[in-house]
Amino acid sequence: MNFKYGCEEGDSVESKDFLARLIDIPGVSGYEKEVSKEVSEVFKGYCDDVCIDDFYNVYGRKTRGTIEDKPKIMLAAHIDEIGLMVKDIDDKGFIKFTTIGGVDQRILLSQEVIVYGREPLFGVIGAKPPHLQERGERGTAVKIEDMTIDLGLPPQKVKELVRVGDIITFKSPLVSMQNNFVNGKSLDDRASVAVMLETMKELDKLNFNADVFFVATVQEEVGVRGATISTYGVNPDIGVAIDVTHGDTPDSPKEETNEMNKGPVICIGPNLHPKLSQQLIDVAEDYSLQYQLEVAPGPTGTDARAMQIIRDGIPTLLMEIPLRYMHTTVETLNMDNIEKAGRIIAFFIASMEEGWREWLSY
Amino acid sequence: MKDLLKKLTETYGPSGNEEEIRRVIEEEMHEYVDEIDIDVMGNLIAYKKGNGQGKKVMLSAHMDQIGLIVTHIDDNGFLRFSNVGGISVLNTINGRVIFKNGIMGTVSYEEEIENIKDIKLNRMYIDIGASDREEATEKVSIGDVAVYYSPLAESNGRYIGGAMDNRAGCALLIKTIKELKDCKNDAYFVFTVQEEVGLRGAKTSAYAINPDVGIAVDVTSTGDTPKARTMAVKLGAGPAIKVKDGSVICHPKVKDLMIDRAEDIDIPYQIEVLEWGGTDAGAIHLTREGIPSGAVSIPCRYVHSANEMVDEKDLENGVKLLVKILENEIEL
Numbered sequence: 001m002n003f004k005y006g007c008e009e010g011d012s013v014e015s016k017d018f019l020a021r022l023i024d025i026p027g028v029s030g031y032e033k034e035v036s037k038e039v040s041e042v043f044k045g046y047c048d049d050v051c052i053d054d055f056y057n058v059y060g061r062k063t064r065g066t067i068e069d070k071p072k073i074m075l076a077a078h079i080d081e082i083g084l085m086v087k088d089i090d091d092k093g094f095i096k097f098t099t100i101g102g103v104d105q106r107i108l109l110s111q112e113v114i115v116y117g118r119e120p121l122f123g124v125i126g127a128k129p130p131h132l133q134e135r136g137e138r139g140t141a142v143k144i145e146d147m148t149i150d151l152g153l154p155p156q157k158v159k160e161l162v163r164v165g166d167i168i169t170f171k172s173p174l175v176s177m178q179n180n181f182v183n184g185k186s187l188d189d190r191a192s193v194a195v196m197l198e199t200m201k202e203l204d205k206l207n208f209n210a211d212v213f214f215v216a217t218v219q220e221e222v223g224v225r226g227a228t229i230s231t232y233g234v235n236p237d238i239g240v241a242i243d244v245t246h247g248d249t250p251d252s253p254k255e256e257t258n259e260m261n262k263g264p265v266i267c268i269g270p271n272l273h274p275k276l277s278q279q280l281i282d283v284a285e286d287y288s289l290q291y292q293l294e295v296a297p298g299p300t301g302t303d304a305r306a307m308q309i310i311r312d313g314i315p316t317l318l319m320e321i322p323l324r325y326m327h328t329t330v331e332t333l334n335m336d337n338i339e340k341a342g343r344i345i346a347f348f349i350a351s352m353e354e355g356w357r358e359w360l361s362y
Numbered sequence: 363m364k365d366l367l368k369k370l371t372e373t374y375g376p377s378g379n380e381e382e383i384r385r386v387i388e389e390e391m392h393e394y395v396d397e398i399d400i401d402v403m404g405n406l407i408a409y410k411k412g413n414g415q416g417k418k419v420m421l422s423a424h425m426d427q428i429g430l431i432v433t434h435i436d437d438n439g440f441l442r443f444s445n446v447g448g449i450s451v452l453n454t455i456n457g458r459v460i461f462k463n464g465i466m467g468t469v470s471y472e473e474e475i476e477n478i479k480d481i482k483l484n485r486m487y488i489d490i491g492a493s494d495r496e497e498a499t500e501k502v503s504i505g506d507v508a509v510y511y512s513p514l515a516e517s518n519g520r521y522i523g524g525a526m527d528n529r530a531g532c533a534l535l536i537k538t539i540k541e542l543k544d545c546k547n548d549a550y551f552v553f554t555v556q557e558e559v560g561l562r563g564a565k566t567s568a569y570a571i572n573p574d575v576g577i578a579v580d581v582t583s584t585g586d587t588p589k590a591r592t593m594a595v596k597l598g599a600g601p602a603i604k605v606k607d608g609s610v611i612c613h614p615k616v617k618d619l620m621i622d623r624a625e626d627i628d629i630p631y632q633i634e635v636l637e638w639g640g641t642d643a644g645a646i647h648l649t650r651e652g653i654p655s656g657a658v659s660i661p662c663r664y665v666h667s668a669n670e671m672v673d674e675k676d677l678e679n680g681v682k683l684l685v686k687i688l689e690n691e692i693e694l
Contacts, residue, residue, distance in 0.1 A: 030611030054694070055613070055652045085606070087635050088585075088594040096592050098637050100611070145592065164594045164633040165605035165617070222611060229652030 001059060001233055003049040012201075013042050015194040015338055016182065020174040022190045026116060028083035028100050028167040029222045032056040035079050039193060039216045046200035047214065057230040058216040062200065065209025071352050074213045074236035074314075075199065075345065076227050076303040077192030077243065078220030081185065082327055084149075084168035086115065093155035094148035095123070097168060101221030105144040107328050112171040113149055117162035122171070123151040172329035180335045181260070187331040189220065191321050191338055192242035195264075198342025199349075208350040217303055227303035231310040237360070238276065238315050240345060241304035245294060245320035247333070258322040260334045263290030264341035265320040271300045271308055273315035275359050280317055283348045290340055294320065315360050319345055363677055366390070366536065367521055368514040370529035374462050376429030376507045377446050377556045380404050382462070383425045387532055387553050391539045395551070405567040406553040408539065416547030417692045420573035420653075421538070421684070422564050422642040423531035423580065424557030427524070428666060429507040430459055430469070430488065435499055439492030441467070444483065446507055447558030451481050453667040459508035465490055465501045466511060510668035519674050520597065526670035528557070530660045531579040534677060538684040545688050554642055561609065564642035568649040575616060575692055576646035576655035579684070581662035581672070582607075582634050593635070597661050598673040600630030601680035604657035607636035609644020615694045616656035623686045629679040634659050654694055658683060 027035035036056040043050045047060035058079070063070070082101030089095055095115065099105075109127040114120050125147055130138065149168070151158055172185035196214045203212070213234050218226035220243075231239060245265050248257040258265050266284070268277050284291045299305045300318060308316040319341050324332040369390075375383030384406050392398055397409040406425070428447035435441055454469050461467075467490040471481045488508060492498035512524030521530075535551050542549070550571050554563035557580075568576060582602050585593030595602050603620045604612050624631040636659075647655035658680055663671040 030606065031614060033614075053652065054654050057652075085635060087637075088592050098635060100606070165635055219611065225648055228648050229650070233651040 001051060003051045003061065007044045007047055007050060013045065013197065015197055016335055018042060018197060019182070019187070019190060019194050022193065023174055023184050023186045026114070026167065026169045027079055027081050027186070028169060029080040029219045031167045032080050032218045036216065039079060042197065043214065046197065046204070053230065053233065055226060055229060056218050057226050060214040061212065062203060063211045067209045067354050070209050070211050071238055071356050072211045072213070072234070072236045073238045073240065073349060074215055074231060074234045075196055075240045075242060076215045076217050076230070076307060077196055078189045078218065078226065078303060079193055079216045080218050080221050080226070081169065082221050083170070084113065086162055086164050086166045086168065088164060089158055089162060090148070091155060093153055093158035094150060095158070095162065096148060099144070102327050104327055106141060108144065108147055109142060111329065113168050114171055115149065115151065115162055115166060115168050117166050119161065121151050121161060123149045126150050170329045177332070181332060182335055183330045183332040185329045185331065187323060187333055188244045188326055191244060191323065191333055194338050195242050195319070195321065195341045195345070198339050199345045202343050202346030203349060206346060206350040208352065210349050210352050212349060220303055224303055224306035227306040228310065231307045231314060235311060236314060239304065239307035240317045240319060241302045241307060242319050242341065243302040244323035244326065244333070246326060247322035247324035249324050258292050258294060260322050260324070262292050264337045264344065265292045265294045265322060267294045267296050267300060267318040267320055269296035269300070270298065271296055271304050271316065272318050273360070276315050276317055279351070279359050280344070280348050283351050284344050287347055289344050289347065291344060363533065363537070363674060364516060364521070366533050367530065370532055371514050371523040371525045374460070374509060375425055375427055376509050377426040377559045379462065379507055380426050380555045384553065387425060387536065391536045394539045401567060401570060403563050403566050404555045405563045407567060408551040410539065410542060410545055410549045410551065412545050412548040417574040418548045418550070418571070419575050419577065419688065419692065420550045420552060420568060420571050420646060421535060421577045421579060422552045422554050422567070422646065423535045424528045424563065424642055425532050425553040426555050426558050427509055427527070428558050429509045431507045432502060432504050435495055435502070435504065437495050439494045439498035441488040441490065441498065441502060442484070443488055448666045449483065450666060451483060451486065454486065455481070457668050458511040459488060460511040461502060461506055461508050467508060512668040520671050521674065522669050522671050524668045524670065526662055526672050527581045527665050530581055530662065530672050530677060534579050534660065534680045534684065537681040541681060541685050542688055546691055547688055549688055557642055561640060561642055561645035564645040565649065568646040568653065572650060573653055575694065576643055576653045577687070578641045578643035578646065578655070578657040580641040580657060580659055581665055581670070582636055582659035583665055584661045584663050587663055595632050595634050595661050597663055597671065598675055599661070600632050601676055601683055602632045602634035602659040602661055604634045604636070604643070604659050607639050607641060609640025610647055610655065612643065612656040613647070613654035616654050619692065619694070620656055620658065620683070620687065623690065624683050627682055627686050629682055631683070632661070
């Protein structure tokens with residue numbers, strides 16, 4: 001870790017404004033450079049030190065306290081997003097594409113997209129009009145192999161500006177709904193980067209004894225890859241992954257979803273350290289901070305999956321924000337939960353005192 | 363190139379049994395490197411010193427191949443088997459296989475099966491011509507591994523053979539070692555084991571070497587055969603610079619560097635977006651704190667069959683590209 005920026009106190013940043021800015025910046029897995037830059041700029045206002053590694057993981061560091069054996073705590077929220085990639089360009093200039101991360105092909109038709117060629121290019125994933133469909137066509141899903149992106153450009157121009165391997169994002173800015181709900185793309189998991197921001201703000205109001213690393217990780221959506229290498233580098237005593245989980249919707253099973261108005265979610269299960277998880281729950285209870293519980297029976301689909309088994313093992317926690325319509329362009333969440341999650345994590349960090357190692361031992 | 367490719371593709375070496383192919387590769391290039399090491403996994407690591415100012419580069423080509431491992435020998439001397447790596451039913455039916463000791467066999471399936479879709483590997487067997495179990499066990503034991511028997515053929519500037527995946531990549535590294543003159547960078551040429559069973563050799567060798575940059579050299583699929591899945595890679599249109607596959611999203615800076623070097627020497631090249639599969643770069647880039655990695659791929663039709671096809675020009679241009687990358691400064 002090569003920290004190179006000294007940080008000065010910056011203007012305070014509202015989480016909602018931060019999110020609105022963040023989700024407009026492309027950051028498809030493997031191509032997070034731009035979004036990393038923005039995150040590092042904001043982190044600089046709240047951290048002692050900030051750096052970016054070769055893979056564009058962003059590290060913000062805050063160290064406080066007088067006790068000798070301070071815990072090194074790593075928070076991780078991923079900044080990459082699912083998206084598309086140019087696979088081929090046909091003779092008429094229509095773009096064939098593949099997916100990066102878990103894109104649901106049912107939501108692709110009639111999406112607006114931005115193709116990052118030599119310059120950002122606006123396009124649409126077209127759909128065949130009902131008038132031109134053959135009998136029975138309307139009842140079947142269009143396969144991704146049969147979809148193309150239309151840039152409205154002649155083929156020669158497309159081939160000049162776009163090449164195989166260029167990334168593509170959806171165009172879906174943050175929209176404020178009612179009741180402090182917002183929707184937009186890539187709130188999975190930029191919302192959790194906002195949780196880290198809230199944690200920083202809250203920590204500034206508290207006394208704590210810890211060396212805290214706020215890590216905005218890359219390439220989570222393609223296999224928790226950024227967390228794998230950044231956790232190895234930080235080598236923390238404790239890991240806290242922050243990610244989104246499923247909010248309740250009419251068509252989803254109740255036992256696998258969480259309520260939108262009942263606080264952030266603490267996940268428990270074999271992927272998470274039992275004693276530490278209990279400590280996190282106790283902190284929330286002691287300070288009457290609202291939370292929900294969720295059970296993950298196996299390795300979670302979050303950075304915690306990687307963090308737990310790096311080097312000789314890292315005791316890991318998982319904090320989650322309920323989010324509806326995951327991996328669509330209208331991911332929806334309640335902003336209140338972001339602030340609440342940040343508070344629980346900050347209070348948890350502040351609860352670390354001499355003898356904290358006891359909490360890790362069985 | 364042909365002689366080298368013939369020697370490499372016809373040498374035995376399924377995952378976990380790489381002794382022979384390792385010996386052949388070592389013999390082929392040991393005079394041209396500064397140091398050679400074989401680690402506990404069996405990776406063959408050849409080191410060529412740079413001028414002291416460059417980067418530490420790990421180039422990796424896996425030398426293992428897919429195979430059929432004997433799990434049971436029945437009373438009549440037929441061998442039941444399982445797969446080592448991606449052996450498919452379709453590519454194996456009625457093909458010839460060869461064991462390390464030269465014993466040959468043909469692979470067939472239970473005759474009562476009427477629908478080809480019902481054939482699974484566990485309903486197939488290897489027939490080595492033995493008349494009973496006793497005769498079979500004199501020649502083959504449980505745990506022995508057979509590979510496709512496939513002498514190299516040439517047609518129209520293209521080579522057809524078994525284990526092009528990834529002896530073609532090994533040939534590329536060997537040629538690169540021989541043709542490197544003014545190597546700026548410290549180059550570790552690693553002929554890795556056990557790629558076909560999960561990029562296992564690359565994982566340990568990358569950890570030990572801890573390079574600044576990783577470059578995998580392997581074969582990739584093409585989209586230029588009748589009714590192929592859409593893929594903008596063709597045989598003969600140049601080595602492919604990988605953007606992604608199932609195991610890695612290549613570091614954009616490594617990818618761009620490869621493109622720049624290909625344009626410097628004005629060779630044809632292609633951009634590869636592979637929607638499945640994986641290669642050693644997948645293991646290398648996640649080593650320790652992360653190692654920016656990329657891959658040079660050799661377009662190859664019919665991957666994981668006994669008759670994989672590559673183009674001579676792609677191989678030659680691939681060597682030129684690797685030499686150019688190593689002889690120049692690597693700025694990331």
